[in-house]
Amino acid sequence: LAKTTQPISMDSYEGQEVNITCSHNNIATNDYITWYQQFPSQGPRFIIQGYKTKVTNEVASLFIPADRKSSTLSLPRVSLSDTAVYYCLVAHKAAGNKLTFGGGTRVLVKP
Amino acid sequence: EPEVTQTPSHQVTQMGQEVILRCVPISNHLYFYWYRQILGQKVEFLVSFYNNEISEKSEIFDDQFSVERPDGSNFTLKIRSTKLEDSAMYFCASSEALRRTGDDDTEAFFGQGTRLTVV
Numbered sequence: 340l341a342k343t344t345q346p347i348s349m350d351s352y353e354g355q356e357v358n359i360t361c362s363h364n365n366i367a368t369n370d371y372i373t374w375y376q377q378f379p380s381q382g383p384r385f386i387i388q389g390y391k392t393k394v395t396n397e398v399a400s401l402f403i404p405a406d407r408k409s410s411t412l413s414l415p416r417v418s419l420s421d422t423a424v425y426y427c428l429v430a431h432k433a434a435g436n437k438l439t440f441g442g443g444t445r446v447l448v449k450p
Numbered sequence: 451e452p453e454v455t456q457t458p459s460h461q462v463t464q465m466g467q468e469v470i471l472r473c474v475p476i477s478n479h480l481y482f483y484w485y486r487q488i489l490g491q492k493v494e495f496l497v498s499f500y501n502n503e504i505s506e507k508s509e510i511f512d513d514q515f516s517v518e519r520p521d522g523s524n525f526t527l528k529i530r531s532t533k534l535e536d537s538a539m540y541f542c543a544s545s546e547a548l549r550r551t552g553d554d555d556t557e558a559f560f561g562q563g564t565r566l567t568v569v
Contacts (some may be wrong), residue, residue, distance in 0.1 A: 369497060382454075382541045382560030383493060426493075436481060436545055437506055440493040 343427045348445040357414040359444050361427030364408045372403060372410045375426045379441070383426065387412070414446075422448045452476045454561035457544050462567045463532055471527045471564045473542030482525045484517065484544040484560065486510070493541070499525065532568045539563040 341404070345361040363372070375383040379403045387394055387401045394401045400413040414421060424443040432435060455474045463469050475482050484496040498508040499517055516528045527545075529536055543558040 345472050346517075377493070380539070380563070380565075382543070384560065385557045388557065436558065437483075437494075437495050437498055439495065440485075442492060 343424075343441050344431055345427050345441065345444045347442065348447070349406060350447045350449060351417055352393050352449050353418055354416050355391065357417050357421070357446060357448075358428070359412045359414075359425055359446070360409055360410045361412070364426070365439045366407050368433075370429045370431060372401065372407075372439070373428045373430050374399070374401065375428065375438075375440075377424045383440070386425070394439055397410045417448045419445075419450065452559070454542055454544055454559050456540075456561035456564050458564060459562065460565045460567070463493065464529050465507060465534055465568055469529050469532055471529075471540050471542075471555060471566070473525045473527070474523050474561055475525055475544030476546075479544035479546050479559075481505075481545045482517075482519070483545075484527045485541045485560075486538040487541065487563075488535075488538040490540060496527070501568075506555070529566075534568050537566060537568045539565050546554075550565055 343361050343363045345359060351357045355421050373388040374386040376386050377383045387396055387399050389401045389403055391403050402411045411416060424445050426440050426443040430438060454463050456474060457472045461469055463559060482499040485493050486496055487493045495508050497511045497517055498505045502519060514530045531540050541563045543560045545558045
């Protein structure tokens with residue numbers, strides 16, 4: 340099981356870009372990287388998923404270097420409503436698609 | 451946007467009582483999950499369910515827990531005899547597919563959760 344390590348917390352200001360780096364040194368060939376967002380008292384919400392290089396959607400970008408031992412979630416121009424916990428997960432190509440959550444990164448966006 | 455719905459939003463029960471938490475997954479999804487999150491702690495996997503049977507379960511999911519898909523739309527988690535330490539947010543999730551290639555869509559959609567308080 341690939342362990343992930345990410346900062347416990349980050350502060351930012353409205354309008355700034357937030358980059359959260361996650362390390363997953365023992366990621367396996369069949370593993371892929373997924374990021375979720377969680378607001379207080381709500382269920383996690385999928386943000387983005389990737390296997391290698393760069394993935395972009397309407398919410399975020401995910402940068403994965405060639406060795407795949409880390410990944411960086413980039414949130415462009417954050418707003419106060421982006422204050423949340425962001426989880427980096429390495430998911431397995433196994434039956435059931437079980438997600439193993441770590442402690443996440445608590446991002447606080449200030450005015 | 452389709453969503454997973456859970457009822458009730460909050461359940462208070464006495465220790466030793468049975469509770470049933472209910473979930474309506476997204477209609478075309480085939481894989482269903484229960485997770486829980488004790489206050490201030492990580493989200494923990496409990497169980498996954500596919501084709502009317504459990505496909506994987508965690509150590510937490512002991513004999514006190516069971517899941518069922520009683521009809522075509524509901525997915526339930528039953529705790530037979532609740533303990534104080536079962537107090538947590540319980541999240542149901544569903545996904546459309548099982549990841550087999552890098553392009554398969556396996557995003558898990560989570561419900562808003564049921565806050566279970568055991569007193």
